Amino acid sequence: xxxxxxxxxxxxxxxxxxxxxxxxxxxxxxxxxxxxxxxxxxxxxxxxxxxxxxxxxxxxxxxxxxxxxxxxxxxxxxxxxxxxxxxxxxxxxxxxxxxxxxxxxxxxxxxxxxxxxxxxxxxxxxxxxxxxxxxxxxxxxxxxxxxxxxxxxxxxxxxxxxxxxxxxxxxxxxxxxxxxxxxxxxxxxxxxxxxxxxxxxxxxxxxxxxxxxxxxxxxxxxxxxxxxxxxxxxxxxxxxxxxxxxxxxxxxxxxxxxxxxxx
Amino acid sequence: xxxxxxxxxxxxxxxxxxxxxxxxxxxxxxxxxxxxxxxxxxxxxxxxxxxxxxxxxxxxxxxxxxxxxxxxxxxxxxxxxxxxxxxxxxxxxxxxxxxxxxxxxxxxxxxxxxxxxxxxxxxxxxxxxxxxxxxxxxxxxxxxxxxxxxxxxxxxxxxxxxxxxxxxxxxxxxxxxxxxxxxxxxxxxxxxxxxxxxxxxxxxxxxxxxxxxxxxxxxxxxxxxxxxxxxxxxxxxxxxxxxxxxxxxxxxxxxxxxxxxxxxxxxxxxxxxxxxxxxxxxxxxxxxxxxxxx
Numbered sequence: 001x002x003x004x005x006x007x008x009x010x011x012x013x014x015x016x017x018x019x020x021x022x023x024x025x026x027x028x029x030x031x032x033x034x035x036x037x038x039x040x041x042x043x044x045x046x047x048x049x050x051x052x053x054x055x056x057x058x059x060x061x062x063x064x065x066x067x068x069x070x071x072x073x074x075x076x077x078x079x080x081x082x083x084x085x086x087x088x089x090x091x092x093x094x095x096x097x098x099x100x101x102x103x104x105x106x107x108x109x110x111x112x113x114x115x116x117x118x119x120x121x122x123x124x125x126x127x128x129x130x131x132x133x134x135x136x137x138x139x140x141x142x143x144x145x146x147x148x149x150x151x152x153x154x155x156x157x158x159x160x161x162x163x164x165x166x167x168x169x170x171x172x173x174x175x176x177x178x179x180x181x182x183x184x185x186x187x188x189x190x191x192x193x194x195x196x197x198x199x200x201x202x203x204x205x206x207x208x209x210x211x212x213x214x215x216x217x218x219x220x221x222x223x224x225x226x227x228x229x230x231x232x233x234x235x236x237x238x239x240x241x242x243x244x245x246x247x248x249x250x251x252x253x254x255x256x257x258x259x260x261x262x263x
Numbered sequence: 264x265x266x267x268x269x270x271x272x273x274x275x276x277x278x279x280x281x282x283x284x285x286x287x288x289x290x291x292x293x294x295x296x297x298x299x300x301x302x303x304x305x306x307x308x309x310x311x312x313x314x315x316x317x318x319x320x321x322x323x324x325x326x327x328x329x330x331x332x333x334x335x336x337x338x339x340x341x342x343x344x345x346x347x348x349x350x351x352x353x354x355x356x357x358x359x360x361x362x363x364x365x366x367x368x369x370x371x372x373x374x375x376x377x378x379x380x381x382x383x384x385x386x387x388x389x390x391x392x393x394x395x396x397x398x399x400x401x402x403x404x405x406x407x408x409x410x411x412x413x414x415x416x417x418x419x420x421x422x423x424x425x426x427x428x429x430x431x432x433x434x435x436x437x438x439x440x441x442x443x444x445x446x447x448x449x450x451x452x453x454x455x456x457x458x459x460x461x462x463x464x465x466x467x468x469x470x471x472x473x474x475x476x477x478x479x480x481x482x483x484x485x486x487x488x489x490x491x492x493x494x495x496x497x498x499x500x501x502x503x504x505x506x507x508x509x510x511x512x513x514x515x516x517x518x519x520x521x522x523x524x525x526x527x528x529x530x531x532x533x534x535x536x537x538x539x540x541x542x543x544x545x546x547x548x549x550x551x552x553x554x555x556x557x
Binding site: 052053054073076079080081082083084086087088090091092095096097098099100101110113114156159160163 | 447448449451452454455456457458459467470471
């Protein structure tokens with residue numbers, strides 16, 4: 001087995017007197033994909049913020065691509081290097097794009113920062129990325145307000161990929177989309193992984209999404225990891241009560257809502 | 264299978280073609296356009312007024328004191344015997360330049376403080392907020408009088424003092440907008456990409472609140488104009504004989520008492536027209552920037 005491309009060990013984040021993330025450890029193998037599953041408030045989004053450097057961990061360390069990123073970046077070059085290692089796609093496609101900027105412009109801005117190149121080279125690369133995420137030329141040059149949620153999320157994914165990161169954090173990235181668009185985006189993410197070899201951290205409360213895209217999973221509850229292992233095993237044969245509860249609360253064919261007995 | 268409950272069609276919100284941040288006039292209505300035209304005219308007069316004025320401000324003759332309109336002097340004379348129309352045309356420059364200095368200086372100060380507060384948050388935000396709260400305690404006019412006492416009375420002193428007094432108002436409004444914008448995920452996405460904070464602010468944050476910045480600046484212009492006129496009126500702003508509408512209101516006082524209110528009235532009317540136009544336009548720009556906020 002190859003060296004993990006991303007390792008978190010003993011990750012802890014305390015806000016005031018609330019411990020949002022408590023001693024979380026995991027490893028992501030190169031080209032692999034890891035799901036972080038849990039209900040709202042379980043601390044999974046905080047983990048995403050720690051991984052991308054948007055929040056600073058109270059304790060613990062993060063290694064990505066063989067380099068430590070537990071502390072804030074000291075220099076502009078370091079900041080850029082980190083940006084080219086780990087990228088993120090957020091949940092809400094309506095606020096994750098600058099309303100004044102077309103998709104082409106925001107992707108180009110990222111290319112200019114990370115890879116440079118002439119205007120023509122960058123334009124060619126922007127078109128390539130648009131093809132990768134399935135955006136046509138009109139959508140690529142439209143302002144976000146003229147695009148649907150799914151189209152915006154494609155732009156957000158293309159922008160995240162523009163820096164050619166080794167790791168992509170997907171923070172509930174398909175949760176705001178309707179089911180058919182979710183499936184399209186998930187298939188596309190699978191294809192992108194095959195094409196680019198990027199590794200995924202998929203943060204989700206949706207077990208169906210998790211099953212489709214990931215090999216391994218950790219289950220978080222109240223900031224702690226309660227179960228870790230291969231995704232299929234966790235979903236089919238959960239060892240922990242909380243995981244079982246999480247799985248059983250998903251509606252499925254034949255599922256009947258039970259009326260709560262009022263005493 | 265049970266019948267589907269009747270659903271009311273979802274109302275689609277017709278999104279106006281967005282004008283966020285464009286300092287254009289779309290969405291301000293006929294009133295906005297008329298106000299903008301009046302302001303354009305006022306600015307034009309401020310620039311070319313000296314070329315249009317038929318007489319100079321120093322061409323005075325006491326024998327013409329309070330003489331009414333004549334064929335060559337359409338608005339008659341002031342108490343000191345200067346041509347009233349010429350004084351109004353000449354006075355436009357300092358009357359409009361003054362508020363412009365206030366607006367530009369207060370906006371720059373206010374935007375910088377608001378962005379730093381919103382970006383850094385925490386202790387930096389708290390310290391800046393306390394400083395702003397302390398500045399709130401000083402009325403603009405009082406600060407201008409103090410400045411005039413220390414640095415000598417002049418338009419520049421008064422304008423800069425007013426700018427410092429107004430900056431907290433601007434900073435407070437813009438800080439709230441900047442915090443809202445700062446919390447949006449596209450800013451976080453840019454941070455993760457590795458863009459520097461000042462680049463994100465300059466290229467993304469400030470342009471996205473520019474609609475509000477323009478609106479606030481416009482409203483401030485009206486306030487500044489009235490305050491500067493008041494400061495000139497009490498003799499601590501523009502110094503006579505430099506023509507200025509505020510000074511003219513002051514100098515026309517004796518005429519008012521003697522039954523010749525033309526000078527004070529004419530200058531006062533000029534101030535009122537510009538201020539009302541600015542305020543109406545500012546309110547509309549403000550409403551537009553609120554309406555187009557998502």
